[in-house]
Amino acid sequence: MNFTMNEFFQKHPNIRYLYFGGKGGVGKTVVAGATALWFSKQGKKTLLASTNPVHSLSNLLEQNVFGKPVSVKGSPNLHASEIDTSETIERSKKDIKNKIAWFLKFADIPTKAEDFVESATMNPAFEESAMFENMINIIFEDEYEVYVFDTAPTANARRLLGMSKVYALWVNKMHKSREEARQIRLSLSFRKKKPEDEQDALLDYLTTFRDRIDKMRGLLTDEEKTAFFFVTLLESLPIAVIKRFIGWFKDFGIPIGGVIVNEAIDKSEVNENTAEFIRNRVAMQEKYREEVIQSFDNFCGEAPLFEKEVKGLAMVERVTNAIFAQD
Ligand SMILES: Nc1ncnc2c1ncn2[C@@H]1O[C@H](COP(=O)(O)OP(=O)(O)OP(=O)(O)O)[C@@H](O)[C@H]1O
Ligand SMILES: [Mg+2]
CATH class of the missing domain: 3.40.50.300 (P-loop containing nucleotide triphosphate hydrolases)
Structure with a gap:
């Protein structure tokens, strides 16, 4: 040995x-x-x-x-x-459905979320991913x-x-282009609104998700921990x-x-x-x-x-x- x-x-x-x-x-x-x-x-x-x-x-x-x-x-x-996988999977399904519905609304696409949920959750990797999500939750609760x-x-x-690198690039790019779009919208707007009044739910979601992945990547690759x-x-x-x-x-x-x-x-x-x-x-x-x-x-x-x-x-x-x- x-x-x-x-x-x-x-x-x-x-x-x-x-x-x-x-x-x-x-x-x-x-x-x-x-x-x-x-x-x-x-x-x-x-x-x-x-x-x-x-x-x-x-x-x-x-x-x-x-x-x-x-x-x-x-x-x-x-x-x-x-x-408990089944509970995690049900929760993830609901979560995905909400996100898809919200995205469709956001992008002005007149389709029902249900049509997409089934195909997204029939993916064989879905159960594995739901488990992984659950493991991350347990770690972030930090009780032990x-x-x-x-x-x-x-x-x-x-x-x-692999994903976290690509994802960070993608989210940062989204950040930039959405920021530019917001500036243009503001400069065209007659209403006097302060920039911080504008909520950007999609961007907030993406940022939170990126930070979560980053944090998990940090832990997974930390050889002290x-x-x-x-x-x-x-x-x-x-x-x-x-x-x-x-x-x-x-x-x-x-x-x-x-x-x-x-x-x-x-x-x-x-x-x-x-x-x-x-x-x-x-x-x-x-x-x-x-x-x-x-x-x-x-x-x-x-x-x-x-x-x-x-x-x-x-x-x-x-x-x-x-x-x-x-x-
Ligand atoms: N050193 C050992 N001596 C005797 N029996 C053992 C020993 N190690 C494991 N076993 C027995 O071998 C079986 C398989 O062990 P275990 O369930 O830990 O494997 P596993 O890799 O977790 O399997 P799975 O891939 O199904 O999760 C069990 O019945 C366990 O009691
Ligand atoms: Mg085992």
Whole structure:
């Protein structure tokens, strides 16, 4: 390993936003839960939030945490929440409908907003975007010291960062041309109106939106506050997936915390009497651990394959103890 999780967080004392990404089923939820538990034990008020539409935190914690943040039983400082997608989507649909209606009115286009809403919200990326919006809301509410997000919104983070640059250019241009138009309107007007009397709702909206995106981009790329971790098994596909993710993230300047290996078979349990099937898997894992070491310079934790699934706080704590070195 290149460093430990403890060392990483010692070096980043102001860290607040943690994300866990990786291929399906590799243990993102489990490792996110274990990390959130560690922070709560450090005395930090921590929120473990799932942005994955297929939720699994309630199952992990054996407690219903759907819809709103709930205090986790048996663990002071730890709160958990599965974000309710359906509610977010309904809200976003309404929001979009209002905006379209308002825009059509503004642009003097005699069409009903409904015609557009359906096509806008049938987009497969809509649910993902609604989730992302919700995550931003939780962050801006600023109620917790540390936020651990189960499932990194990989595609969205990428899109947001790309979009924010284009968007800033666009809004600034809009600003300029609307300002010019307003000046002309004022100079042609006989009424004596002070410039600041003129409300410009569209421009206000665009400016607010730009500032929100800018703020989020600022947080997402702030390596003091944010880190993306990637979970992998010692297998070919999950390693390939995170290689790709890490490449993208580097290109976009999103800070990468490290790579965590999950479900490694404990070699000390294996001898010549062990079933061939298991010995083969151990040999395979050895090979892929070499690949992890060669490919990543931030391999920072490893959890063993346990004798049973990770369910309930006691099991989560075993994962915490595995990926965080003991004091
Ligand atoms: N180290 C481990 N030992 C034993 N079982 C594990 C271990 N890590 C994860 N599991 C089990 O593997 C399954 C998948 O883990 P988890 O739900 O955390 O994966 P995930 O990456 O979040 O999946 P998804 O992509 O569906 O969200 C769960 O049943 C979990 O209990
Ligand atoms: Mg999961």
